[in-house]
Amino acid sequence: MATTTNPNAQLVTVSSIGINSYAPRQPFIDFHNRHERWAVLVCHRRAGKTVACVAELVLSALFTTKKDARYAYVCPQYNQAKDVAWMYIKRLTADIPGIAYNESELRADFPNGARIRLYGADNPDRLRGLYLDGIIMDEFADMRSSVWGEVVRPMLADRKGWAVFIGTPKGHNEFYDAYEYAVTSPAWFSLMLKASTSGLIEPEELEDARRGMTDDQYAQEFECSFEAAIAGAYYSKDIVxxxxxxxxxxxxxxxxxxxxxxxxxxxxxxxxxxxxxxxxxxxxxxxxxxxxxxxxxxxxxxxxxxxxxxxxxxxxxxxxxxxxxxxxxxxxxxxxxxxxxxxxxxxxxxxxxxxxxxxxxxxxxxxxxxxxxxxxxxxxxxxxxxxxxxxxxxxxxxxxxxxxxxxxxxxxxxxxxxxxxxxxxxxxxxxxxxxxxxxxxxxxxxxxxxxxxxxxxxx
Ligand SMILES: Nc1ncnc2c1ncn2[C@@H]1O[C@H](COP(=O)(O)OP(=O)(O)OP(=O)(O)O)[C@@H](O)[C@H]1O
Ligand SMILES: [Mg+2]
The missing domain is CATH 3.30.420.280 (Nucleotidyltransferase; domain 5)
Incomplete structure (x- = not known):
């Protein structure tokens, strides 16, 4: 197996070590090659952010030189992790010799001792007590933000683990704060991907989506607007x-x-x-x-x-x-x-x-x-x-x-x-x-x- 600590080398060696099923979409290449410890990706629906982040975990687990490295993928609800990310993990790791899956724990064990496990922010206590070398917080705007500060952040301290926050906007909440901070901070990598400029979704497909959505919904989901009213929210307009x-x-x-x-x-x-x-x-x-x-x-x-x-x-x-x-x-x-x-x-x-x-x-x-x-x-x-x-x-x-x-x-x-x-x-x-x-x-x-x-x- 290829071993390297140079993240820039990862993408070129991917196919030689057996992740044949992944070719990064163009906008995510800089993300895979980043050097910052923290990252925020604000991306439109179907941009491929979950796939890119699951691939990031797989690449990290494969190339790590740390002993018994631990990686986590967290999304708002455990069932979502099971329905979407678990399938991506299995697809991206299928060709790795010696990979083992634990279906009941949604865990992939790599031959070098590294592990990726999936969690739901609806039950953050499962995470407590572990150390982590890297974590993806998917649809962060839909999670209670204390999961990060109280549960996840301390787990990254021991081994200086990294974290990536991804999602679409949901008004001015912690995800917004994280993005606002990231764009001006050298310690953070940030990416905003709007459907009008990413080129990832066909124009006809976008038009079709627009027809079935309110303007606010479209602005939020496809144009990454933090200003749009949260679609369907009961109280957001009543709280000033x-x-x-x-x-x-x-x-x-x-x-x-x-x-x-x-x-x-x-x-x-x-x-x-x-x-x-x-x-x-x-x-x-x-x-x-x-x-x-x-x-x-x-x-x-x-x-x-x-x-x-x-x-x-x-x-x-x-x-x-x-x-x-x-x-x-x-x-x-x-x-x-x-x-x-x-x-x-x-x-x-x-x-x-x-x-x-x-x-x-x-x-x-x-x-x-x-x-x-x-x-x-x-x-x-x-x-x-x-x-x-x-x-x-x-x-x-x-x-x-x-x-x-x-x-x-x-x-x-x-x-x-x-x-x-x-x-x-x-x-x-x-x-x-x-x-x-x-x-x-x-x-x-x-x-x-x-x-x-x-x-x-x-x-
Ligand atoms: N690098 C890639 N190569 C091929 N297909 C991809 C790639 N990245 C994503 N896809 C496909 O694009 C679709 C959307 O991917 P993904 O679920 O990662 O998007 P997302 O941005 O997380 O979407 P959502 O906002 O719905 O969560 C999926 O069908 C996925 O298989
Ligand atoms: Mg997703």
Whole structure:
């Protein structure tokens, strides 16, 4: 087998070492030959970015001189990795003598000890604890960005691994920031490939695609516009930049929490305070794979002045918190929180569409803390309808992905805020939402709305 550390030599020797199935498309040759440790590729749909990046992993694994080198390919959902990238990996490595595949782990083991494994950002915990020599983050704009900072980046530290972020734009999120940074930083390689200039897709094919898309969709997907409105997004137009700012926690006011509890996927929690009809969203927390104990510990550790009911810290739980689960010995989440000293009520039930409308109405009164709510805001902006590619229309239901949980919990936040009317207090003598300082919320919803200052950017 050819061994070389000169990346420039890789492409010329590819066919001599058996990757006959790969000839790079012209725009990606500079990418394969780059020397920068970090790279961002913003490329139109069907440009061949996934193939190029999978080939990059294969080339790196083949030519590495590192012992037991480890490479990873991550895309937003594990199933996507399985459906697309795994096929590309097998195709590009089929001719390598001694290559071995582990189908259940989506892993290719190279004869020199190197490995490539596929992951989904929907379960980043699988990655934890490994070191990595190189990683591809595919469709990075569709991932929660904390996967990079909290999980992936530390894994590259030991062996000075490299990373490549690829995808099409989805508004001004972390992918945009990465690209903006990359174009001016010498430590980064960057490439933007628009369909109008790449020459990779026939003009008739592009025209056909354009006919089936909105202008925003086309601009985003084929012209790599970070400015286009996110296609099908529910809330992105309702959240304006001034609302994402520094929002101080006020210890004099009670802190409410609105929850979406995931059993097999994420649990999402918004922390908020209400003052003068404004909703100050001070914190956000999401995790998966944990039980009630974990979340109760997390709440305890944050030591906020939680709203209280019957003198116990109070939570707004989703309706399925009443369901009893086998895993927890037949107890519901609500009962388990009660055992940990937390009181709760179930968020009012409204149809999904009405809930979305309620959140839209509440959003102009919401202020989000930029740092603590980062992941949640990103999810809210990205939460969008499913696209029916056959009929070329948006379905009337949301796409279920990592953004759903933050969006559901935000819906519950909007609905429970509406519940801060005096009626429940009258019906339940026990009921009192108050801070440790004894302040009680007594305003009706109408009063809250009437007294609400309009959005004025004053935080
Ligand atoms: N170097 C190449 N040689 C031959 N075919 C290629 C090459 N690169 C990509 N293709 C083909 O082009 C198509 C698109 O490739 P790929 O999936 O990599 O695109 P993409 O930019 O990731 O698209 P999407 O935006 O849909 O994820 C596939 O059918 C793939 O097999
Ligand atoms: Mg792709």
């Amino acid at each position: 930049a001034e609302q994402i700012t520094s929002v101080e926690y006020d210890p004099q006011l009670p802190v409410y929490t609105a929850w979406d509890i995931g059993y097999s996927d994420d649990t999402a929690i918004w922390f908020y305070q209400i003052t003068s009809g404004e909703i100050h969203v001070i914190d956000y927390y999401a995790a998966n794979g944990y039980g009630v104990e974990h979340y109760a510990d997390m709440l305890d550790s944050k030591s906020y002045n939680y709203a209280r009911m019957g003198n116990k810290p109070f939570l707004w739980l989703p309706h399925d918190a009443r369901a009893k689960t086998f895993a927890s010995g037949g107890k519901s989440s609500q009962e388990q929180f009660m055992a940990r000293g937390y009181s709760s009520r179930i968020t009012p039930e409204l149809s999904l569409q009405d809930g979305i409308q309620a959140l839209r109405m509440a959003l102009p009164r919401m202020w989000f803390d930029r740092e603590k709510c980062k992941d949640g805001i990103e999810a809210l902006k990205l939460y969008r309808r499913e696209w029916d590619s056959d009929k070329r229309i948006f379905r009337d239901r949301p796409l279920h992905d990592w953004t759903s949980h933050a969006a559901d919990a935000a819906r519950y936040m909007a609905l429970s805020w509406r519940e801060l009317a005096p009626e429940p207090v009258k019906k339940e003598p026990n009921w009192a939402i108050q801070g440790n300082n004894g302040r009680i919320m007594t305003a009706t919803l109408d009063e809250l709305w009437a007294s609400s200052p309009k959005r004025n950017g004053r935080i």
